[in-house]
Amino acid sequence: MNYFELFGLEAEFSLDLNELSSAYQALQKTVHPDRFAHSSSQEQLLSVQKSAEINDAFNLLKQPITRGEYILKLRGTELASEQQTLQDVDFLMEQMELHEMLGDIKHASDVDAALFAAQETLDVQSQHLWQQFEQLLTDDNQQNNHKAAELLRKLKFYKKLQIELERIEDALFDD
Amino acid sequence: MALLQIAEPGQSTVPHQHRLAAGIDLGTTNSLVASVKSGLAETLLDTDEQDILPSIVSYQADGVLVGQRAKQFAITDPENTIVSVKRLIGRSLADITSKYPTLPYKFCGDQQHPSLDTRRGEINPVQVSAEILSTLVARATSALGGELEGVVITVPAYFDDAQRQSTKDAATLAGVTVLRLLNEPTAAAVAYGLDSKQEGVIAVYDLGGGTFDISILRLTQGVFEVLATGGDSALGGDDFDNALVAHLLAQANLSRPLSSTMERQVLNQACAAKETLSAAPSATVNLTLEDGNEYVGTINRTTFDGLIKALIAKTLRSCRRSIKDAGVSVSDICEVVMVGGSTRIPLVRSEVSQYFNRQALTSIDPDKVVAIGAAIQADVLAGNKPDSDLLLLDVIPLSLGLETMGGLVEKVISRNTTIPVAKAQEFTTFKDGQTAMAIHVLQGERELVDDCRSLARFELRGIPPMTAGAAHIRVTFKVDADGLLSVSAMEKSSGVESSIEVKPSFGLDEDDIIKMLKDSMTNAKEDMAARMLKEQQVEAARVYENVGAAIAADGDKLLTTDELSAINESLENLLTTSQTSEIAKIEKAIEQVDKITAAFAERRMDASIRTALAGHSVDEV
Numbered sequence: 193m194n195y196f197e198l199f200g201l202e203a204e205f206s207l208d209l210n211e212l213s214s215a216y217q218a219l220q221k222t223v224h225p226d227r228f229a230h231s232s233s234q235e236q237l238l239s240v241q242k243s244a245e246i247n248d249a250f251n252l253l254k255q256p257i258t259r260g261e262y263i264l265k266l267r268g269t270e271l272a273s274e275q276q277t278l279q280d281v282d283f284l285m286e287q288m289e290l291h292e293m294l295g296d297i298k299h300a301s302d303v304d305a306a307l308f309a310a311q312e313t314l315d316v317q318s319q320h321l322w323q324q325f326e327q328l329l330t331d332d333n334q335q336n337n338h339k340a341a342e343l344l345r346k347l348k349f350y351k352k353l354q355i356e357l358e359r360i361e362d363a364l365f366d367d
Numbered sequence: 368m369a370l371l372q373i374a375e376p377g378q379s380t381v382p383h384q385h386r387l388a389a390g391i392d393l394g395t396t397n398s399l400v401a402s403v404k405s406g407l408a409e410t411l412l413d414t415d416e417q418d419i420l421p422s423i424v425s426y427q428a429d430g431v432l433v434g435q436r437a438k439q440f441a442i443t444d445p446e447n448t449i450v451s452v453k454r455l456i457g458r459s460l461a462d463i464t465s466k467y468p469t470l471p472y473k474f475c476g477d478q479q480h481p482s483l484d485t486r487r488g489e490i491n492p493v494q495v496s497a498e499i500l501s502t503l504v505a506r507a508t509s510a511l512g513g514e515l516e517g518v519v520i521t522v523p524a525y526f527d528d529a530q531r532q533s534t535k536d537a538a539t540l541a542g543v544t545v546l547r548l549l550n551e552p553t554a555a556a557v558a559y560g561l562d563s564k565q566e567g568v569i570a571v572y573d574l575g576g577g578t579f580d581i582s583i584l585r586l587t588q589g590v591f592e593v594l595a596t597g598g599d600s601a602l603g604g605d606d607f608d609n610a611l612v613a614h615l616l617a618q619a620n621l622s623r624p625l626s627s628t629m630e631r632q633v634l635n636q637a638c639a640a641k642e643t644l645s646a647a648p649s650a651t652v653n654l655t656l657e658d659g660n661e662y663v664g665t666i667n668r669t670t671f672d673g674l675i676k677a678l679i680a681k682t683l684r685s686c687r688r689s690i691k692d693a694g695v696s697v698s699d700i701c702e703v704v705m706v707g708g709s710t711r712i713p714l715v716r717s718e719v720s721q722y723f724n725r726q727a728l729t730s731i732d733p734d735k736v737v738a739i740g741a742a743i744q745a746d747v748l749a750g751n752k753p754d755s756d757l758l759l760l761d762v763i764p765l766s767l768g769l770e771t772m773g774g775l776v777e778k779v780i781s782r783n784t785t786i787p788v789a790k791a792q793e794f795t796t797f798k799d800g801q802t803a804m805a806i807h808v809l810q811g812e813r814e815l816v817d818d819c820r821s822l823a824r825f826e827l828r829g830i831p832p833m834t835a836g837a838a839h840i841r842v843t844f845k846v847d848a849d850g851l852l853s854v855s856a857m858e859k860s861s862g863v864e865s866s867i868e869v870k871p872s873f874g875l876d877e878d879d880i881i882k883m884l885k886d887s888m889t890n891a892k893e894d895m896a897a898r899m900l901k902e903q904q905v906e907a908a909r910v911y912e913n914v915g916a917a918i919a920a921d922g923d924k925l926l927t928t929d930e931l932s933a934i935n936e937s938l939e940n941l942l943t944t945s946q947t948s949e950i951a952k953i954e955k956a957i958e959q960v961d962k963i964t965a966a967f968a969e970r971r972m973d974a975s976i977r978t979a980l981a982g983h984s985v986d987e988v
Contacts, residue, residue: 200980215980217590221758222979223972225787225848229546229748230386230516232910234961238968240847242976244789251784358691365687 194266195249205263205329209254216250257351260325260344269337271344278345287349290314294356303364310357318350386516388546388749389507390554390741393499393520393534395453395603396576396708398422399735400503400518401742402511403751408558408742410735411510419734420506424449424498426485433502442635445471445627447485451605452499454577455481455492456537457530466601471627496537504543517544519745521737523578524550525598525764527810528822528852535849542898546748548849550761551575552582553593554740555706557759558731560586567701568594570690572719572727573737574682575707577603581686583693583700589756594693595783596764597685602678604641604709610674611637611666619654619662629657644668645711672714679718686722692783703727706736760785763846765820770807772797774816779844782812786850791843800832804840808854827856896950903953907945910957911938914964917971925970937963 196203199215221227223242228235252258261271278284293310300306321343328340389402389411397419401410410418417435425437425448432440440448449472455463460474460481475489476482482491500520507515522534531548538545552571559565566586573580580598584591612633616622625633636652643650649667656662690697703723709715710733720727731739747755762785768778771794780790796804804827811819830838839860845853914934922931937960944956 198976214587217587217592217758218979219976220760221590221756222975224758224760226547226744226748226758230750230909232913232957232961233906234910234965235913235968238972240787240845241789242972243848244787244845247785247788248790362688365684 195253195262198246198249199253201253203263203266205256205260205326207253207259212250212253216246219246256322257344257347260329260340260347263329264337264341264344267332267337269334269341271341278342280342280346283346283349287353290317290353291356294353294360297360298364307357307361307364314350314353314357318347318354321347321350386749386751387507387511387513388516388518388742388745388751389504389511390519390549390738390743390745391500391503391521392551392554392735392738392741393453393496393522393537394422394575394737395451395578395605396422397734398499398503399738400507401735401738402507403742403746404511408739408746410738411507413506420499420502422450422452422499424452424495426487426490428486431487431498433498442628442631445631446473447487449483449485449490449495451577452492452495454601454605456496457492457527457533469623469630471630493533493537493540496534497540500537500541500543504541515543516749517546517745519547519549519554519741519748520545521549521551521554521741522850523573523575523598523600524552524580524582524593524596524761525578525600526850527600527765527820528767528850529820530600531850535851545849546745548851549741549744549759550580550582550593550596550850551737552580552596552704552706553584553591553759553761554738554744555704555731555736556582556584556586556591556740557743557757558736558740559702559704559728560591565702568693568695568699569702569704570686570700570723571704571706572682572686572710573598573706574709574715575603576709577601577605579603579682579685581682581689583689583695590758590760592760593762593783593785594695595689595691596762597689597692598764599681599685602681603707606678607641607675607709607712608634608637610678611641611671614666614670614674615652615654615664618664619656621656626657640666641671641712644671645713668713675712675714679715683718683722697723700725704736705729706733708734761848761850762786763788763850765810766812767822767844767846767852768809768819769794769842770805770809770816775814776809776811776816776819779842780846784846786846787848789843789845791841794840794842795836796830796833796838796840797835799835801835801838802830802832803828804830804856806842806854806856808844808852822852823854825854825856827858830858833860900948900950900953903950903957904945907941907953907957910960911941911945914938914960917964917967921967921971921974925974926967930967933963934960934967 194203199212199219201207201212201215220243223239223246225236225239225243228239252262264271290313293313297303297306297310325340325343325347328336328343389400392399399410399418399420401408412418413420420434421438423434423437423441425432425440425444427440427447437448441450454467460478463481473484474481475484476491480491482489504515504518518538520534520538522531535545535548552573555571555573556569568583568585571582571584578598578600579602580596582596583594585594615633615637632654636654640650640652649665652664652666654662700723703719703725705716705719705727710729716727744759746752747757762783763780764782766778766782767780768776771777777792779792780788806825806827807816807821808823809816809819810822813819827840837860838858840856840858842854842856915938918931918934926934941956941960944952
């Protein structure tokens with residue numbers, strides 16, 4: 193049973209998060225260890241295992257990157273490992289510029305405006321990649337899936353930039 | 368002792384049998400016990416009609432005193448009177464002395480397992496907590512009129528693994544079954560949420576005597592889903608006291624080091640002044656100095672506010688981070704619940720209300736709300752509310768990881784992951800022919816090992832010699848519903864599997880606990896044996912009852928005739944064996960039933976998942 197089936201959902205990228213969430217809650221209401229607090233240790237163990245599996249599945253499906261990765265995996269396309277370098281030189285150059293943009297925030301005269309602008313830039317660019325990604329997934333063939341996997345790798349770079357941006361924001365507020 | 372009664376399969380669970388259970392708020396300053404009586408959760412009173420038990424234990428020559436009776440010795444006999452033991456539990460000596468340099472106790476034991484040297488010998492923090500728990504359990508047993516099925520004990524959401532494990536050890540030592548360790552803010556949310564049938568995102572701001580927690584939860588149809596939690600397990604009302612103590616010392620021209628009696632006196636006066644200032648604009652302070660002279664001073668609220676403002680700001684920074692972790696914004700939060708005695712301070716209330724842009728909720732007594740929530744959860748866990756919708760989905764507060772080359776931490780489970788959770792990660796060898804691997808388990812958010820909390824170290828041995836990087840070591844982290852971690856490691860490439868469980872580097876190991884249990888009993892051997900026998904018999908009764916109920920419910924659908932008769936045979940055996948007093952045989956009979964019903968249990972779980980989904984889709988249409 194794959195994770196989509198576990199929640200009674202179609203294996204589609206654009207799933208309804210509310211539906212996922214309510215299926216998740218219905219399942220946890222059945223298997224959660226709290227339902228087995230006065231059961232035998234065997235049932236308790238089984239419940240912990242099932243509950244953990246459902247948590248894992250929910251966590252994976254609710255985030256776009258891991259959900260996309262999982263769909264590609266179900267289609268037989270694995271993402272190249274992180275160590276393997278991305279060949280797209282233009283993209284890597286852009287990434288370096290974006291890193292510099294984040295690094296410059298704390299020196300900006302208007303820090304709030306710089307934070308806001310940086311967030312906007314990351315959002316617009318990653319949104320663009322997501323659209324391409326969804327488009328590619330609509331037709332399940334090997335070539336498309338490989339392209340989609342490549343896009344997902346790029347989106348992981350944006351995810352890292354997002355984390356970096358939040359770290360910068362935290363540091364600015366904590367001072 | 369009387370034999371336990373066991374019903375026939377199928378007629379096992381008596382429908383309206385009420386199982387006794389209680390919720391315990393094991394606080395830094397005060398502890399409480401509550402229970403659900405005729406549908407209502409309320410705190411239980413002691414013989415003096417008090418529900419609050421000061422978390423103070425005094426080791427006197429003629430006995431161990433707990434609570435109010437111990438409090439009187441706090442000033443006169445500070446070395447033997449342990450106050451705020453929650454700040455010490457599950458911590459190393461270095462941790463304790465750096466954070467609380469002026470504690471009046473004589474520490475002994477080793478770095479990892481600090482104890483306190485009292486006139487009744489070496490006492491460790493787990494034992495002190497066990498005394499408080501025993502007192503509360505005894506109160507509940509007499510108030511409810513029977514032995515408890517178990518208790519829910521609350522812990523700060525931000526407690527790490529060692530602190531949680533130590534709290535559970537204290538319960539073991541006190542001889543009470545822990546149904547669940549429940550996070551304090553979650554307990555408070557339950558107390559409020561069930562009351563108001565609220566739906567939406569709520570924030571729980573919990574500032575107690577020694578800890579600060581912030582939790583962001585989403586409430587939907589009885590499900591309390593914790594989205595994020597944060598805080599500081601060493602920030603609370605005690606720090607307000609300390610800030611006030613420093614101020615008073617300066618005012619009274621006193622300088623440290625002071626005698627431990629003097630330290631306690633100043634602290635008590637500071638604490639009293641703080642409480643007065645919650646209701647009055649100024650408070651008077653009286654000190655009897657070492658030379659016999661009296662010092663009288665006053666402090667007004669503005670001065671006090673100035674002393675604590677930075678501490679409150681620190682809590683609001685944690686709030687901001689948790690709101691972000693939860694993926695919501697301040698405007699999404701529809702309710703803010705205040706918990707803990709320190710939220711009585713007017714400046715705390717006003718700053719929090721201002722930050723969240725809404726009046727904070729204080730309608731349930733902030734001292735009692737956690738115990739009440741725990742009692743509601745205990746009632747459900749004991750099985751008294753089979754149709755209840757209540758479900759708590761909690762998270763781990765701090766990331767868990769492993770040490771890798773170069774003193775770096777590789778995260779295996781990140782903070783705010785919903786529990787229970789199991790995650791595995793693969794590692795490999797660094798050198799050719801390496802046959803052992805040191806596994807170092809850490810908790811915390813930082814990248815360097817030295818900045819994280821060391822939880823455990825163990826070694827995986829017997830790896831077949833291979834070239835560097837060829838071995839596949841699979842390390843599995845499991846966190847149960849109590850938030851407790853177990854780690855195992857296994858070498859899998861060669862097909863040779865060896866695995867090992869974690870030994871805690873802090874707190875106590877199993878042998879310590881058994882030894883202390885023995886020490887605490889007068890007729891050690893017989894009592895231990897009797898207790899172990901009783902535990903096995905209870906488990907046997909539970910297995911017998913559960914399997915019987917399972918057969919009655921699903922036996923005809925999910926079992927073949929052969930399977931059914933095999934199960935029945937093992938149950939017969941269990942029933943006969945459990946009436947003897949042979950612990951090992953009972954244990955074996957339970958194992959046998961477990962083994963023979965394993966497939967049945969799985970089938971039932973899968974069937975219930977299908978039913979849940981089916982019911983769910985019907986709801987959707």
